[in-house]
Amino acid sequence: MTTKGEKRIVSEEDKIFAKNFNIMDHPDIPTGLPPHLQLQRTRVLCKNDAPIHTASVSYSGAYNAVGVDNSVKLENFSENFKVDVIEISKDGMELTFDMIGIDAAIANAFRRILLAELPTMAFEKVFIANNTSIVQDEVLAQRMGLVPIAADPKLFEYLSENDQPNEKNTIVFKLHAKCAKGEGRKKVLTEQLIWLPNGSELVKESGDSNSKPKTYTSFSRSQKESFPEFADNPITPSYPDILIAKLGPGHEIELEAHAVKGIGKTHAKWSPVATAWYRMLPEVILLGEVEDEDAERLVKACPENVFDIEDMGNGRKRATVARPRDCTLCRQCVRQNYGEEVNKGVEEKEWIENVSLRRVKNHFIFKIESTGSLPPDVLFTEAVKILEDKCERVIANLS
Amino acid sequence: MEHGSFTNDSFASFTLAEEDHTLANAVRFMLNQDPRVTFAGYSIPHPSLECVNVRVQTTGDPAREVLKDACQELMLMNRHVRSVFDKAVSEFKVEQARLAAEEEKNKKAEEEELKKQRDLLASMDIESD
Numbered sequence: 001m002t003t004k005g006e007k008r009i010v011s012e013e014d015k016i017f018a019k020n021f022n023i024m025d026h027p028d029i030p031t032g033l034p035p036h037l038q039l040q041r042t043r044v045l046c047k048n049d050a051p052i053h054t055a056s057v058s059y060s061g062a063y064n065a066v067g068v069d070n071s072v073k074l075e076n077f078s079e080n081f082k083v084d085v086i087e088i089s090k091d092g093m094e095l096t097f098d099m100i101g102i103d104a105a106i107a108n109a110f111r112r113i114l115l116a117e118l119p120t121m122a123f124e125k126v127f128i129a130n131n132t133s134i135v136q137d138e139v140l141a142q143r144m145g146l147v148p149i150a151a152d153p154k155l156f157e158y159l160s161e162n163d164q165p166n167e168k169n170t171i172v173f174k175l176h177a178k179c180a181k182g183e184g185r186k187k188v189l190t191e192q193l194i195w196l197p198n199g200s201e202l203v204k205e206s207g208d209s210n211s212k213p214k215t216y217t218s219f220s221r222s223q224k225e226s227f228p229e230f231a232d233n234p235i236t237p238s239y240p241d242i243l244i245a246k247l248g249p250g251h252e253i254e255l256e257a258h259a260v261k262g263i264g265k266t267h268a269k270w271s272p273v274a275t276a277w278y279r280m281l282p283e284v285i286l287l288g289e290v291e292d293e294d295a296e297r298l299v300k301a302c303p304e305n306v307f308d309i310e311d312m313g314n315g316r317k318r319a320t321v322a323r324p325r326d327c328t329l330c331r332q333c334v335r336q337n338y339g340e341e342v343n344k345g346v347e348e349k350e351w352i353e354n355v356s357l358r359r360v361k362n363h364f365i366f367k368i369e370s371t372g373s374l375p376p377d378v379l380f381t382e383a384v385k386i387l388e389d390k391c392e393r394v395i396a397n398l399s
Numbered sequence: 400m401e402h403g404s405f406t407n408d409s410f411a412s413f414t415l416a417e418e419d420h421t422l423a424n425a426v427r428f429m430l431n432q433d434p435r436v437t438f439a440g441y442s443i444p445h446p447s448l449e450c451v452n453v454r455v456q457t458t459g460d461p462a463r464e465v466l467k468d469a470c471q472e473l474m475l476m477n478r479h480v481r482s483v484f485d486k487a488v489s490e491f492k493v494e495q496a497r498l499a500a501e502e503e504k505n506k507k508a509e510e511e512e513l514k515k516q517r518d519l520l521a522s523m524d525i526e527s528d
Contacts, residue, residue, distance in 0.1 A: 058431040071432045074475055083484045085491035097487070105428035106476065112421040377488045384481045390422045391474040394415060398401070398467050 033068050044280065046357035048334045056103055056361055077101065086365075088377075095376035098281070099364045106387075107278055107364045113383040114276040116264040119153040120373045121171055122146075123257040123269070127202055127216060130254040133188075135245045143245070144257050145269045147190055148238040148371035151259075153272075155227055159260045165199075165217040167226050171235055171259040172196040172217060179247035186247045191240035193257070197223040197230070202256050217258070238372025272379055274369040280359035282327035286319065290354050295319035298354065301338030304328055325365075329357060401463060411462040413453045419443065423451040429469040429476075435460050 033041065040053045057063075060071035080101035087096040099107060126141040135143070151171060159169040173193040179186040199219035224231045245253060264271030284306055290298055291312075298319045299307045308322035332339045333355045368376035403411030415423065423441040430439035430453075438456040455462040 058428050060432050060434045060436070069434075071434055074472060074479075077476055078479050081479060081483055083480075083487040085487050088491065088495070095488075097484075102480070103428055105424045106473075106480075109421045109425040112419075117421070377484075380484060381481055384477050384484070387422070387425070388474050388477045390418065391426075391470040391477070394418075394422070394426075394470045395467050395474075397415075398413075398463055398470075 031067070033063060033066060037063070037066070042361055043283065044359040044361060046329055046331060046334070046359065048331065048336075048353075051359075056105075058103070058105070072103075092375050093370045093372055095368045095370075095380070097366050099278070099366050101362055102364065103362065104364075107366070109387055110380070110383050111276050111278060111366075113386050114273050114368060114379060115271055117386055118272045118379060118382055119158075119261050119263050120270050120272045120371075121149045121151050121153050121156060121259045121261055122267075123149075123173075124159075124260045124262070125216075125258040127200075127256045127258070128254075129202065129256070130252055133245050133247050133251040133253050140245060140253070140255070144255075145267075147193075147242055147244070148373055149235065149259050150238040150372055151235045152229075152374065153261050155229075156261045158262070165258060165260075167199065167219040167221060167223050169260060170199070170217055171223070172200050173257045173259070174201065174255070175244075175257065176254045177245075177247060178252040179249055181250045183249055185249075188244045188247060188253060189240065190237040190242040190244060192244075193237055195234045195236065196256075197234070200256060200258070216256070272371060272373055273376075274371050276366075276368045276379075278364040278366040280361060281363035281365060282324050282329060283358040283360055284321045284324040284327055284333075285356040285358065286321060287354055287356055290319040292317055294354070297338055297340070298333060301332050301340070303330060303332065307333075327357070329359075331357065333357070403462065408461040408463065409459050410454075410456040413455070413463075413466060414450050415453060416450045418451050419449070420451075423453060425473055426453060426466070426469055429473045430455060430466065432472075433465060433469060435465055 032038075039045075041057050044054050045052050057070060060069070062070045082098075082100040084098040084100070085095070086098060088094070123141075123144045126144050128137050128140065131137055131140060133140070149171065156171075157169045159165060163169065173195055175188070175193050177186070177188045177192055199217035200215040202216055204214040204216060223235075247253065262270040295307075295309055295317050299305075299309055304323075304326045306321060306323050306327050307319050310318045310320045312318050334353060334357055368379060370376045370379055374382075400414040400416070401411050402414070420443070423443075427439050427441050430436050435457050436455065437458055439454065441451050441453045443451050453466065455466050457465050
């Protein structure tokens with residue numbers, strides 16, 4: 001310290017020290033984010049009235065003031081990103097997995113692509129030759145459209161407006177169901193759809209009687225030849241037991257349905273998933289010891305059975321968090337008196353918040369339910385590939 | 400398409416045709432992660448238009464290059480996601496197959512054990528007769 005009037009002597013050493021001085025190097029300065037900011041950054045807090053800190057902090061310089069770099073670099077991302085497969089259903093069409101260390105912006109892009117931008121095959125044209133059932137033609141056609149077809153869309157091409165339907169872009173099925181008079185009511189199921197590898201059998205009407213009869217498709221050869229994978233196992237709807245219509249005595253349906261390739265953005269019938277969704281990992285924290293009567297009330301209050309009671313000996317009990325993943329965020333445990341009605345006459349206890357409900361912002365429990373044309377793991381990799389293609393296209397456009 | 404200035408290329412708006420929130424939000428996130436970016440945002444001018452406008456302002460680098468880098472980064476990220484995901488799924492499937500085989504084995508062993516006991520009982524029955 002220099003006092004007034006005294007001349008300050010600044011040595012060369014001091015200058016170098018001052019030049020290299022960085023407050024963050026000082027041992028007394030805490031490094032990293034302060035805990036409350038870390039909590040805001042990584043967790044959504046689900047409070048009694050509303051969730052707070054829901055947005056993710058994406059600006060790279062958000063924490064410059066405390067010397068923390070908030071940018072995600074590819075190396076850090078590669079180090080921290082993790083996928084845990086939780087469950088694949090018995091038929092292989094439902095997949096649950098945890099995606100850890102990724103931002104919602106990208107996870108949501110995957111979800112949106114799964115729903116709307118992955119191609120599948122679906123019935124686009126239904127030629128109804130005869131329909132005497134009580135289901136009207138247009139309703140029947142709409143129902144047919146929603147039937148999922150177990151055919152790999154990668155093998156087929158899009159049918160553009162000027163194209164003739166051919167063996168590369170169209171799959172043809174026929175359906176002929178009849179309920180004779182005197183019989184009981186009958187169900188028409190998807191197993192009755194018959195694949196026509198040679199294309200349409202319906203003959204187009206033409207004034208010229210001499211020319212060869214034309215059908216509604218122009219297949220140059222059988223799909224059994226052009227797609228060797230279908231030679232032995234014919235194309236079918238994904239499930240044989242989907243109800244299309246019910247027939248009463250004397251009713252008949254005769255139709256031909258043409259399936260083409262498309263994406264869910266155009267019409268939901270082309271969506272390859274029944275649904276694809278994610279939720280953030282719930283985190284349930286007990287803020288203090290919850291004991292005895294209070295513990296029992298807490299366990300009873302939770303409809304999903306997240307809490308358990310632990311015996312502490314000498315007759316005392318304590319609540320523990322046993323299954324936080326089951327939490328549906330009903331917030332019953334953070335409500336006053338755990339949402340119980342307070343009896344009149346009984347004095348209301350002072351409310352103390354015992355539980356903190358949180359969601360981990362970068363941990364997604366992802367579930368994909370495929371409609372059956374492709375297994376869900378293939379769908380996900382395809383979705384990621386589509387996002388890659390989008391990026392590539394932008395780069396190509398800019399250079 | 401780029402809407403920028405002739406004199407200063409550190410800020411520009413870009414119109415991405417046939418894109419929506421799917422790409423724009425992910426790109427915006429990647430841009431915000433870049434320390435060179437001072438502002439990044441996107442908007443869809445009208446719900447019936449199939450395009451998004453992406454605004455990029457930087458500390459000095461050309462906005463076009465920064466946006467390209469963001470896309471590149473996102474692409475590499477996706478590639479990594481895909482490889483990690485594929486690995487996780489194949490590992491899970493192998494593990495499932497192993498567990499199933501083990502269960503089968505246990506079942507068989509149990510059945511054999513039961514059979515042995517039954518045989519033993521049967522032989523005892525004969526003896527007692």
